[in-house]
Amino acid sequence: MSTGHGADSAPAPNSHDDATRSAALNKPGRTTSPGRKGGTFSSLGIRNYRLFATGQVVSNTGTWMQRIAQDWLVLSLTGSSAAVGITTALQFLPMLFLGLYGGVIADRYPKRRLLIATQTAMGVTGLALAVLTLSGHVQVWHVYLTAFALGLVTVVDNPARQAFVVEMVGPADLRNAVSLNSANFQSARLVGPAVAGVLITAVGSGWAFLLNGLSFVAPVAGLLLMRTSELHKVEPAPRGKGQLREGLRYVAGRPDLVWPIVLVGFIGTFGFNFPIWLTAFVNDVFHGGAGTYGLLNTLMAAGSLVGALLAARRGSSRLRLLVGAALLFGLLEITAALAPSFWVFAALLAPIGMFGLTINVTANSSVQLATDPAMRGRVMSLFMMVFMGGTPLGAPLVGWVTDAYGARVGFLAGGAVATLAAAGVGLALARVGGLRLKIDLRRGHPHVAFVPREPAPAEGLATAA
Template identity: 35%
Template sequence: MAGRSIAKRSLGIRSRWPEPGIAASAIAPFAVAYDPLSANEYRETVTLAERIVTGSATAVADRPALAAHVTPRPNAQPAPVATKRGFRFSGGLAALESHNFQLLFQGSLVTQIGMWMQQVAFGWLVLEMTDSPFYLGLAGFFRALPMLLIAPFGGVLADRLDRRRLLIASQLAIAGFSAVLAVMVGAGVARPWHLLLVSFLMGCAFSLNMPARQAMVAQLVTKDQLPSAVALNSMSMNSSRVVGPALAGGLIGIIGVAGCLMLHAVAYVWSVVNVIQIRAPTNERRARDASVLQNLAEGFRYCYEEKSVFGMLALATLTTVFGMQYMQLLPALARDVLGMGADGFGMLMTATGVGAVAGSVYVAGSNARHNRGTLLLLSAIGFGGFLCALSFTTNPLAVMALLAAAGGSNAVLMALNQTIIQETVPDHLRGRVMSAYMVTFGLTPLGALPAGAIAEQYGTPIAIFVGGFLCYVGALWVFMFRPQFRSI
């Protein structure tokens, strides 16, 4: 009741009818004064207010009978958006003005830390069980395969169903798979084929999780806050690459691989607790008007016909297939080339994360909208070049410096790539387009298996060099001979 009285006094409203939240926020910029209205007039006034919020220039003109009730205040500005606690954010932190986004963000940060801990522990476990770099690539293949086969359907579900509920269900599945594997490893009954199976199942759940999560971001922030939201998500992911591997490197010696896997499960439970509290607007579900196959065709057709989106997906494919294989090979590089143990491997992962955080902070702070295409391509060229240099280096400090440079350039590339896609795509297609973006990661097996085979036959440095060189040449060719991408 106190809140209603305050709203009435601040808006100058005298009415016997309860105020909906939209009316208060819509009429705030106006000096409103009218006599007590009937129920029908009240509903018409609320409808008018909603049209004003959506930017209808003829909202008042279309309703002459109501125009007298709404008098614009000169130089009126909309009421500022604030967080639940009233804090104000600007620039690269603007998306944190949304309390719903805060909940998604803090849940994502913890799960990403857990994911990187799991990746370090899992990679070390595979290497200890099999003593085979090829098996590392095979595990990556099984994890990435669902992103190619299932992610498109995950995108369709994200456009047909409630994204929040889909996110909760997929995160609970990931937590369950990780907990089961932790128990098996702790009991000493895990075998290599169990690791491949769990990799595949986690990839399936992840393929449902990511399209819903990425599509949900735009529902929780305004259009002006969207670049900040994408940059913060990138910063979250990349800062977790610092914290996660460092924690895993130390914790493996204390609680073992099984303990790290169980912490991964706990992280996803924490995220579920946060997502349950989100009160997001309902996403558009016009995809329900057609069949699932028609939804798929519509999404892929849009990705092909919208040239800016197609260009971003092509660049993501290039760097993922040829460049990102070095992450799968880092355990072998640490042990076989640099003579490091689990702690050293964690340091290499941390170095990559430090560079990635720096790149994400740069994107969030710059808030640049000009020359993004040029910066995008230069980042891809630099990423490939740093990997080539890495393959010739055996000094641990130099390796960490090059990994940091590669991580930074890749972070800039990914953040700008996602920002351009999110700003371009309409909401009713957002899940399918973000799933197409995930498919680029599903193409990882196209590079993972050959990279593992090359590492097995010729050594890990040669495998890293081949991937980096192809990435460098491909990005340089686009930069030189496709100038339209520089102006995106």
């Protein structure tokens, strides 16, 4: 339980029975934990989070530089979009098979110490790839190997980092901090691809890898400088058998956790394969270079940053926002796949980034706020395993479709899957929440809306959805 400077208002262990769940979910327009309105940047008033955010913006910039350089290096070495997909798959493959165990580790050990170790290891992988590239000895299997090593570290780093946010800011500022984390990441995404494009063109990919490796000094320093007495501490879970199954059972009994995780699973597996699609569009459709690829990533990042800042201003999460954003995300991908010119395609990337970010922030904060603190590492590891771990399954398939049928067909297929998933999950949530579709064609009335069935059920997801 939380023993720091603020009480965690998530449900206590074993308290997620029907009555508690119904009461929590029927607070209009809110998640299961209260939020307070303190402005878009309220979490930055907390010293520990400010140190964390400063370190992350530096390392995130380096990460985006490496991501662009890595994709372009693989494409240069192989000439294959499928090879880019394999690299992406190898980076996320460990999350697919070991992600839940990473959550168990995150629940058992102090998260700050875990993050110092994982962030250091990530820096080492960047430096290793830099040495290979700058020495002129790099081969595609080297890139595959370092991507896989980075994936192994991410298994522990992701759930620990996600769950550590609430220990820095407390439950009242959690949603704001999650949104600012995304804004932080997307701000770096604005700078990283542009710098990477210049570096690749001027001096080669190796320097981007080197700067990424060195960038991890910043988050490690921030973690070391934190005041541990100011953390909202969560007691580590004791060792015991069946903790993995316990986490799965916990999620299985919570439809407010299951359906957001299902939706982000489909979208993460099939709708977020932008390294494959953008490299293919630049190379095969628009016949551009690394600078064009960096520009497209920057435009998408700009939209994502706007989405993150808008999310930081919201005081609550609704599952209907999650479903609506996912539906628009899929439809925009389909539209971009059919774009007749480069500038129409480029312009559509900004709203795609905005709605993609809205999906991520809304699902992440909703799941965290609805989860018992003692289970948060395991639940978030499942969330990240589904969201990121599905990529090894989707990326090679999407890469093959893109190679075989062209960039437009590949992008369109991903958007179609996202659209169908959003529609299916929306209908499932409506059914669980006792809602029905109402079509009203009168002037001044909503034309299409979900309304409670009659008689209204005693419990469900009506207000949360």
